[in-house]
Amino acid sequence: MTQVPMPHLLLLVGSQHLYGPGPLEQVASHAREVAAALDAAPDLPLPVRFGGVLTTANEIQRACLAADADPNCAGLVLWMHTFSPARMWIGGLAGLRKPFCHLHTQYHRDLPWDAIDMDFMNLHQAAHGDREAGFLHTRLRSTRKVIAGHWADPAVQRRVGDWARAARAWHDLQGARIARFGDNMRHVAVTEGDKVGAQVRFGFSVEGYGVGDLVARVRAVDDAAVNELIDAYQDAYDVAPELRPGGERHESLRTGARIELGLRAFLAEGDFRAFTTTFEDLHGLDQLPGLAVQRLMADGFGFGAEGDWKTAALLRAVKVMAAGRDRGTSFMEDYTYDLGPDGPRVLGSHMLEVCPTIAEGRPRLEIHALGIGGKADPVRLVFDAKTGPAINVSLIDLGQRFRLIVNEVDAVGHPPLPKLPVARAVWTCRPDFATACEAWIHAGGAHHTAFSFDVGSDVIADFADIADVELVVIDADTRLRDLRRELRHGDVVHGLRGGFRD
Numbered sequence: 001m002t003q004v005p006m007p008h009l010l011l012l013v014g015s016q017h018l019y020g021p022g023p024l025e026q027v028a029s030h031a032r033e034v035a036a037a038l039d040a041a042p043d044l045p046l047p048v049r050f051g052g053v054l055t056t057a058n059e060i061q062r063a064c065l066a067a068d069a070d071p072n073c074a075g076l077v078l079w080m081h082t083f084s085p086a087r088m089w090i091g092g093l094a095g096l097r098k099p100f101c102h103l104h105t106q107y108h109r110d111l112p113w114d115a116i117d118m119d120f121m122n123l124h125q126a127a128h129g130d131r132e133a134g135f136l137h138t139r140l141r142s143t144r145k146v147i148a149g150h151w152a153d154p155a156v157q158r159r160v161g162d163w164a165r166a167a168r169a170w171h172d173l174q175g176a177r178i179a180r181f182g183d184n185m186r187h188v189a190v191t192e193g194d195k196v197g198a199q200v201r202f203g204f205s206v207e208g209y210g211v212g213d214l215v216a217r218v219r220a221v222d223d224a225a226v227n228e229l230i231d232a233y234q235d236a237y238d239v240a241p242e243l244r245p246g247g248e249r250h251e252s253l254r255t256g257a258r259i260e261l262g263l264r265a266f267l268a269e270g271d272f273r274a275f276t277t278t279f280e281d282l283h284g285l286d287q288l289p290g291l292a293v294q295r296l297m298a299d300g301f302g303f304g305a306e307g308d309w310k311t312a313a314l315l316r317a318v319k320v321m322a323a324g325r326d327r328g329t330s331f332m333e334d335y336t337y338d339l340g341p342d343g344p345r346v347l348g349s350h351m352l353e354v355c356p357t358i359a360e361g362r363p364r365l366e367i368h369a370l371g372i373g374g375k376a377d378p379v380r381l382v383f384d385a386k387t388g389p390a391i392n393v394s395l396i397d398l399g400q401r402f403r404l405i406v407n408e409v410d411a412v413g414h415p416p417l418p419k420l421p422v423a424r425a426v427w428t429c430r431p432d433f434a435t436a437c438e439a440w441i442h443a444g445g446a447h448h449t450a451f452s453f454d455v456g457s458d459v460i461a462d463f464a465d466i467a468d469v470e471l472v473v474i475d476a477d478t479r480l481r482d483l484r485r486e487l488r489h490g491d492v493v494h495g496l497r498g499g500f501r502d
Contacts, residue, residue, distance in 0.1 A: 014084030182281025184307025218262030274302030290352030327453030328358030385425030
């Protein structure tokens with residue numbers, strides 16, 4: 001996966017001058033060791049830098065201001081090694097914009113019971129120093145992740161790593177640009193939304209372009225570049241004979257390659273991280289982009305079909321969360337159901353645009369007719385998805401607020417689909433089909449989603465906290481009556497926060 005920057009996390013450690021210079025030197029030594037261990041931990045996707053032991057209000061404020069101003073800092077990890085009086089932190093934290101994780105730990109894992117003296121006790125005060133900090137964070141109503149446990153424990157490092165994935169995605173969205181070619185599919189409600197509100201809440205902007213702007217880039221592609229890309233296709237996929245050089249449909253593959261190269265050029269020139277297309281606005285393009293979209297998603301770009309810019313931004317965020325893992329993440333649509341006696345299953349697919357990172361085995365590059373869009377037959381990658389635990393995530397605009405909805409699912413095997421020439425995944429829903437579908441519909445979940453084998457609902461929850469948006473989780477513990485009550489409570493809470501609107 002390409003197109004994903006690598007920011008860092010900053011470990012800030014709290015203490016005070018009450019204990020003298022010797023203990024502070026020990027605190028700094030311990031803090032450097034913790035930072036180095038987190039930096040080397042395999043479950044942390046971002047580097048961790050030591051930002052210093054902070055002992056005065058001025059030091060804390062300067063460190064927080066510097067972190068906010070650093071474009072390469074994705075977030076902070078705070079730890080009160082000793083007691084750090086929390087009023088010192090007000091000036092720094094009250095205006096902090098970067099997300100932070102409060103790591104409640106201590107340097108020594110085991111207590112040396114026969115050797116503990118007051119010097120040891122003074123040096124290892126996180127048990128109450130972090131509680132002092134936690135009070136202030138709550139008093140300031142700071143949104144943060146709290147993780148308790150020893151810093152060398154792999155389970156603790158995994159939780160820090162999950163939060164780091166969410167912080168990385170949030171960092172990536174700040175100032176991100178989404179290219180929207182044409183408008184959304186006509187008369188569709190869920191792909192609409194408040195783009196200004198989204199920019200205020202999430203930090204990305206949606207930029208509209210006529211399809212002609214893309215067509216100009218496509219027409220500028222030279223034959224040598226097309227030839228090189230055709231060779232890459234043959235190396236990566238099982239190419240249908242009619243599409244290979246000399247085959248009767250080879251020119252259609254060249255057209256698909258030209259669209260990919262033009263689209264890549266457009267996105268690179270504008271530094272876009274996600275994009276949308278719609279089959280109802282293809283003027284000047286010979287095919288609906290299928291293969292091009294699939295390959296761009298595999299490189300880390302977000303995508304939304306039919307002008308769905310919210311799903312494009314969401315998919316980009318989940319792609320960034322998943323960076324470094326290899327099971328796959330894709331744009332997806334709940335397409336149809338198997339409601340037979342073997343148990344309800346969902347067949348997820350789309351006309352063309354499913355990312356090959358979720359493929360089980362080597363995709364096949366084929367060409368088939370498409371009954372909508374009024375253009376030539378498009379080329380596309382055809383494959384079955386992997387099996388195993390996954391999630392489906394939807395981002396919706398409720399007018400007053402945004403809501404994230406996630407359903408934990410299990411992708412399963414299925415009978416052959418010889419007459420369905422698109423990429424596809426089949427899954428069962430947790431806790432069961434009826435509860436999950438009814439909960440999803442009550443919550444307002446869209447039919448377009450980000451589908452991922454690499455990201456769990458805990459990471460999405462961390463992202464929702466950072467973004468300060470409502471989250472609805474549908475999992476093995478979901479009970480419909482409780483969820484409907486949760487939705488009603490959410491309406492009240494967010495109405496009080498933002499004001500009620502008709």
